Amino acid sequence: MTVTTAVPAPTDAVSCADETRAAVVAAAARSDAAHGDRRIVAFFCRECAYAAADATGNARISLPTTIRSVLVPCTGRVSPLHLLTALAEGADGVYVAGCLEGQCHYREGNFHALDRVLFVQRLLDSVGVEPQRCQMFTMSAADSPKFVAAAKTMHKAIGDLPPLQRGTMGDPAMAPAGSPSRPRGGAV
Ligand code: FES
DSSP, rough: OOOOOOOOOOOOTTHHHHHHHHHHHHHHHHOGGTTTOOOOEEEEEHHHHHHHHHHHHHHOOOOOOOOOEEEEEHHHGHHHHHHHHHHHHHSSEEEEEEOTTTTTTTTTHHHHHHHHHHHHHHHHHHHTOOGGGEHHHHHOOHHHHHHHHHHHHHHHHHHOOOBOOOOOOOOTSSTTOOTOOOOTBBBB
């Protein structure tokens, strides 16, 4: 009989929240004039996604320079607030990269992450912002090509969209869907 024990949460689970937020804000604000100032904040789990990133670096393959990475212990630590903060602080797109389904080192972190990405997509859509600005990808530690493909997919998806408009809660963009005062293109 196989006895399984609960996988403990990352030891820095409590303190990582503020650190992650600070890293998100810094990544979203970092500009790159050479790419029309487009920014994509990518959350990489410290296990499979990071290993794939490492393999990519060792192979001297570069990612699109629009990508700004934020390392997290597990994608399960990425909250909707992190994703929305990235968009509100300057990113035009955001994505989460983690272990394959069923292979999260903390058991279900990537399933929680997917739920949150889908939630944020619905939220963006409800205020007129293209939901494809927020996506999730999974990969094995050895799958550098999939890691690179995820970055290129986001780079192209965001490049095909106009820059993200940023508004406030009082902005007409926040008006309910169908409202005549709501412009297309949306805002966060
Ligand atoms: Fe990679 Fe959880 S450790 S997604």
